[in-house]
Amino acid sequence: MNNQQDQQPVVGIVMGSDSDWPTMRAAAEALDALDVPYEADVVSAHRMPDEMLSYGREAAGRGLRVIIAGAGGAAHLPGMLAAVTELPVIGVPVPLRYLDGMDSLLSIVQMPAGVPVATVSIGGARNAGLLAARILGAGEGTEAQRLRTAMRAFQSELADMAHAKGEA
Ligand code: RP5
Numbered sequence: 001m002n003n004q005q006d007q008q009p010v011v012g013i014v015m016g017s018d019s020d021w022p023t024m025r026a027a028a029e030a031l032d033a034l035d036v037p038y039e040a041d042v043v044s045a046h047r048m049p050d051e052m053l054s055y056g057r058e059a060a061g062r063g064l065r066v067i068i069a070g071a072g073g074a075a076h077l078p079g080m081l082a083a084v085t086e087l088p089v090i091g092v093p094v095p096l097r098y099l100d101g102m103d104s105l106l107s108i109v110q111m112p113a114g115v116p117v118a119t120v121s122i123g124g125a126r127n128a129g130l131l132a133a134r135i136l137g138a139g140e141g142t143e144a145q146r147l148r149t150a151m152r153a154f155q156s157e158l159a160d161m162a163h164a165k166g167e168a
Helices: 018-033 049-058 077-084 099-109 125-137 142-167
Strands: 011-015 038-042 066-072 089-094
Touching (some): 011 018, 011 077, 018 066, 018 125, 066 125, 077 089, 089 125, 125 142
């Protein structure tokens, strides 16, 4: 699924199962709000290992610049993608029915030196989308500048929200 048919996706959102989408959609919504083109797909490390390896190896060549990978339980997808791509990988621990997502978190966060995954909180897909936008915004050029400006506007909305809570 692509959010902008006429634009090259620069973020790849992948997950181990359709059942992860209720969590992962928050990453998509964050990118939608910032007008960042992304693609979203199911690429399971355990059930589709060949497709998963191809996805990771081909991602940069296809024009993606950041991968957001979410998985639950024995959550190997972010780490395996990080092993085969040169792109930054953001891992989202998806909480399942048992263990409150601690299994997902520990599977994703405890990467060996040399294979980094930027792990967000359990269920923290929104922050994954925002972090992807910040990574894209750290570069040169007009699109990066646009994203930095959009991020600053978003941040002042956050401050307003915090004040509004204090007044409630
Ligand atoms: C993981 O197994 C997926 O990322 C998902 O979180 C979990 C359960 O998948 P389903 O059995 O719901 O397809 O690989």
